[in-house]
Amino acid sequence: MKTADAPPVDVFDATSASRAALELVANKWALLIVPALRDGPLRNNELLRRIGGISQKMLTQTLRDLERNGLVLRTDRRSVPPHVEYALSDVGRPLSEAFVAVGCWAEAHHRDLADARKAFDARNRG
Amino acid sequence: MKTADAPPVDVFDATSASRAALELVANKWALLIVPALRDGPLRNNELLRRIGGISQKMLTQTLRDLERNGLVLRTDRRSVPPHVEYALSDVGRPLSEAFVAVGCWAEAHHRDLADARKAFDARNRG
């Protein structure tokens, strides 16, 4: 044992189901939507406002994909005006924990990245 | 406090540096390459073999991007035949931990996803 217990291996196989699962969530919108739902269900408009830069199209599209694969539960209150809530399922929740960690990493290191980029670009000019 | 201590918020701002950092790593190849390097440095060909389905082009391109932003360190042994090694930096390593967790989630739940998909597709036909 090195650091964690069970290292993933199957995801490295391009034809495996676990690789397909990984590719499903390996995009920036999923990486933002899933953590956004961690503190409780949110409505369409709430997600639109919380996640800066996302379009209605991509929100719906990603949400549908996540719902189809059972990561997100969609609840239609069937009222007027419409009221639809999106919540994490028991399958989606553990993923949100991992994604929150990614978000924290970004918050913690974005300055390091900027510095490295400047150094790299300077090196590759002189 | 709910589950973790510091929830990321800045990543939700489309213009923030942390969002840019997140978008840098929010793609499937980064999500595979970074964890692949967790057990020690690897060479170009070793990565090509380990990560099924990746092309030489995407490997080089993603590696360059990660190197430029300081997540990956490139070491050229300057020998004949060529010998180049890629390793995680101190900035990249914590990210690899989070990404390994994502991989583990995929390994653990890919069957759930397949089941949910079947149910969803059946529901949306009848």
Next chain:
DNA sequence: CAGGATCCAGTGGGATACTG
């Protein structure tokens, strides 16, 4: 071995307009 260069099909994703 490690890669750069080029060509090109596929698609991710924005803008806009419409609906129940």
Next chain:
DNA sequence: CAGTATCCCACTGGATCCTG
């Protein structure tokens, strides 16, 4: 409010060939 539908372009990324 919570979507759907259409147009359309920029970029992703594979295939192929070439180099030190």
